[in-house]
Every structure is written in C-alpha cells, then in structure tokens.
Amino acid sequence: MTPQTFRTPLTALTGVAHPIVQTGMGWVAGPRLVSATANAGGLGILASATMTLEQLDKAVTEVQERTDRPFGVNLRADADDADQRVGLLVRRGVRVASFALAPKESLIKRLKDQGIVVMPSVGAPRHAEKVAAWGADLVMVQGGEGGGHTGPTPTTLLLPSVIDAVDIPVVAAGGFHDGRGLLAAFSYGAAGIGMGTRFLLTSDSAVPRAVKEHYLTYGVQGTVVTTKADGMPHRLLRTDFVRSLESEGAVRRLARAVRHTARFKELSGMSWRALVRDGLAMKRASERSWGQTVLAANTPMLLKAGLVDGDLGAGMLASGQVVGVIDDLPSCAELIDRIVAEAAGRAVTVQELAAGAGSPAES
Template sequence: MTPQLLRTSFTDLVGVRHPVVQTGMGWVSGPRLVTGTANAGGLGILAGATMTVDQLEQAILEVKSRTDQPFGVNLRADAGDAGERCDLLIRHGVKVASFALAPKPELIGRLKDAGVVVMPSIGAARHAVKVAGWGADAVMMQGGEGGGHTGPVPTTLLLPSVLDALHDAGADIPVVAAGGFFDGRGLAAALSYGAAAVGMGTRFLLTRDSTVPQQVKELYLTTDLTGTVVTTKVDGMPHRMLRTPFVEEVEAASALRRFGAAVRRTRRFKQESGMSWLRLARDGRAMRTAQGRTLAQLALAANTPTLLRAALVEGDTGAGILASGQVVGVIDDVPSCEEVVDRIVAGAVEELGRASRCMV
C-alpha cells in the first residue's frame, strides 16, 4: 500500500490518500470495485443510477462493511426519487454525491448541509461555472476520449478551458479530469494542467476487482485504439462504446426498427427495475426538460440500461453494448485496484520529478 505521495485540494476535500477516482459506471461500479478502490487509497464511486433504492442502500451498507475509507455514490439528478436517494447518502454518511447531470441548488444545499461533498460531472466550461455558483464542492469534467455519454472536445482542450473559466469566475474548487487517463503520465499531465485528480472508468473496469465477466474483459483487451465508436443510435445521445457487430447493426437499422426495439426494452427495464409506468413517464419528462431530448430520443434512452446489463453483467456481447473510453486500445492487463492506483501514483511522482529536472 503506497503512502500519500501527492497531496491536492481534492485529496484534502474528500479525505483520500491519492488523487485518483474510479467513476460510477452503470452495472460495473458495484460494492466490490468501490471497496477495492477505496482500500487502495482512491475514491470509489457506486453506480447508484442503475440500482433501485433498496439495492442502493444494500450496496452502501456492503461497502461500509468492507472499508472504513471514504467513497461516493453516483446519482441521476433528474430522477423522480433523487431526493429519496440523497436521504440514503445522508443517513449512511456517504462522503461524496456524484451527479451525471447538475443537481438543483436546493439539492446541493441539502447535501452540503449534511456534510456530503457534491461533485457534478460537466462537459463544458460554462457548466462548471454554473454549478460552482450553485455551491458544488468540485466538478468532474470528461473529455471526448471518455467512454459512455461523452462530448466532442478532447480532454487536452476541455480541461484548460474549464480551469480558466473557473479561475475567471473566482470559483476555487477542485477539478477532476476524466477522459483518456490510464497511467502515471496522465495523472502527472492532469496535475500539471491544474487539475486536482483524475477520473478513470475503463482502466478500473479492467481490474480483478471488477465483476465484469472474464470473456467481456478479454474482448476489451483485444480492442485497439480505433476500436470504439461514438453513436447516437443507441439512446439518442452521443455514446462511446466498443465497435461490435451488434453496434454496427444498430447503426445501420432504420429509425422505425430502432424505435420498436426501444419500446420492447422499456418494458423489460420496467420489469427489472420495479418502476411503475408513472415513474418512467415522470423521469422521461424530467429528462426531456433537463436535456432537451425529443420523444424519440427518450424512447431510445430506454435501450441503455438493458443493453449495458446484457453485456457487462450477463456477458452477452452479441446483444449488448460495451461502453468504453479510447484508452481501451492501450490497456493490456487486468491488475487489482491496488496495483492500478499504486503504479499510477508512483508513475506520476516519477514523471513530475523528471519534468522538474528540465528546469534551468
């Protein structure tokens, strides 16, 4: 176990040893992965959005039984039961609330009053300034190299724009950089830009602590740098995933065929999640308001939970989607979370030391 070698505003804020975050990947970031990351000194984040409220509470309790280190939970701010889920975090003393979409100021205030660190994810500098003005304690920005829902701007351009915008607005909050990180060189580069930590998804998916089936991990390991694609055909939003025959089939399918599949998967998701049609409709309306999605895009969005689960939980790569960052093309092993965190931190220290020796 590596002692603290890099102290940043993020490690101070959250109380972790290392400026490394394991992101809240749906169906992947469960108790075992989060615990592995937390015990390694990083911040593990539970993927609460793909769990029912009861499942989320059980997952939180399981993590707490396996580690005394800080961890976080990822939530959907536009979910109809977001308030109930936040109550869980407060009641069980979860350290960090991570949001894929910006929570309203009232929700941020409620969490902060209870001592919970609020960290929304953002994809543009103006969004970082907005949530900072609402009281967010930190932000995670993801560049276009990242997996899952992503934007068009690469990390090397998005990160400095976010940092500059926050500085100009007088918002002194930590920025976690995500999208394209997998080793110590990346952490050193992010810290040199001015970030306070890095967030990684694909790198942690490909660890022994991840519960993703082995045959799926092997598929990731055989993928090269050109093996991912960003498509809007799965759920109506830009989504980076492995380029598989199934994804190519979805890309080529007609709009009517995709809509029919979306309706069938909505019914399946309703059955698996225990959600009522009324709750689904309310969540859909919230998504439409918050994200500006059309009704057709909302229907497509129902694909995501069941398609991700089919591949990442059930191991059916022929009927599921595999969210992935572009770094999949440069990852060739499946270590433990502790090994990942230790070597990234040690590597970053070495690179920062080497860079300092270039000074005259």
C-alpha cells in the first residue's frame, strides 16, 4: 500500500489512508471487493440492501477476516429491519454507515452515539443541509454522470453548491476515475472522491470477467437513464435488453415485477408480510407511487441477472458515464496507488504554476 499522501477530513474521520471511497453497489460491493479496497488504503463500503440480516452478518465477518482496516456498510434507511442492522454494525465495530436515502434523525443519533461515522448520499444542497442539521458527519454528493439516481445535475455544478451549503466534509462522486479527478475534487473543496463503476471494473470485483470486458466496449454515450425498471431513474449500459425494456408495455412490466418479487422473496427468505412492510416503508421514505412500489423488486433482480449471473440478454448493467474512459481491469491496490501518485504529481505541477515557475515574466 502506498504511504498516506493526502490527509483530509475524510481520512481523519474514517481512519483510512487515502481519501478514496468504493461505493456500496448492490450485488457488486461484497466482502472481496470491500476488503481489497480497505487493504489498499481506501474506504470500502459493503452493500447490504440485497442481503438479509443473516447474510449481512456473515459478510461483515468475512470482511473482518480479510482485513483489519476500517470499512463501512451501506444501509437502506427505509428497510423494515433498519434498527437491527444498525445494532449489528454497533456490535461488530463497523466504522462507517452510509445511506442512499436520508436516514432518520434518530437513526443518525444512535449511530453517532456509538462512534460510527455517518455518511448519507445526497443529490441536492437542501438534502445535504437536512442531514447535516441532523448530525451527519459528512455527505457524499453524486452528480448526474454517476450510476445512481440522484438527479441530472453534473458534478461540476452540484459539488460546489453542496460544499457552499454545509459546514461538514463533502465527498465527491460521479465521473471520477483517476488522479486528475481526485485533485480536481480537492480544488473544489471536497474531502475525497467516491467511485462505483471504476471499482466494479477491477480484478477484485466479483462481477464475471466476461461482463467486465463487455463494459470496456462502451463509450461515454453508451449509457442511458431509464425509469422503465421500477419507475425510478437508473443509469445503465445501453444494452439490447435495456432497449427492449424501454419499449415494453405496462402490463408486461407488471408481470415481470410479480415474478421478480416472488424470486426476491425466495432469495431473501422474507415472508410476504415482511415484504409488504418493507414496501410500505420504502414508499413512505422515497415518495414512490403505488405503481413504483409494486415494481421495486424489478431492479435488484434485473441487476443480479446481469452483474451476478452474467446474463447479458436478461439483466441490467448499472454504470456511470465514466465507463467510456476506462480501458483496463487493475486490482484495487494498483488502482488506488496510481490515483494517489497521479494526484500528487499533478499537485506539484499546480504548485509550480501558482509560483509562476517557467512563466514569461521570469524568462
């Protein structure tokens, strides 16, 4: 691991060596990727939304067997068993809790009282202001280039507006993949960067190699933001399957959702009653319509088909636009080392420019 080069509020709060976060991608951010990121000095985030409580417990155990460095767990604030999952993090000494949706104030307080760092993801300054007022330690802001669904505003506009709106550290996500991006984020005032697609496309990612190589064939225009999976916007590779998904009718989508709900129930071990409670909680937390709530099981199962089963003809492949500038599959250690080295080298160049070295006035 490269020795610590940049000390920021992110590294101070979490105890990691480098201000680089591997985001909690469902079906992708498992123990192998998280521990590889942690051992390379970054902050690995374990994705738990597609795990049962028992599966999460086993995953945390596996990460802790693979690394003694800090890591985090991404939680669904609207999950029916959110309190139990928080209790698990407390018992197991997990360092960071991240959230895709804003957690309740009471949940933030409970985590902070136990010494866990709280990092919600936001897509607007007002969302950052809300969680900051509730006690969040830092926020991750994701621009429209990213693979999530935080809105269309690009990182270059969203990041400075969030930094100006809050007094807590901000982690920048959406479009980052190299040392130039890390240094640019610092120049905006960010405490570090978060990356999803770039970590998915590493040799430590459990995504099938053939699928990862398929990603590498896409350009920056090779993704599309669609609402056809569950009524919520998702950025995906523009595959033949996604094109067909975009054109299918409501009846077919509903039938698919019913099948996927049954399959998700089987995989998760949840009862129908628990699934209904979970769906109602999701609807309240995210302001989804009833139709969107019914379709919600589509997304995890379609992502599993693509990212776990490797079925390019019947699965979705989540991706940020950054996929178009990625052309290799390094290990997490190789990736983080070269990002840090490049950022440090370019920082020297910027300092020389600021000092006027080599300027016409000095010649």
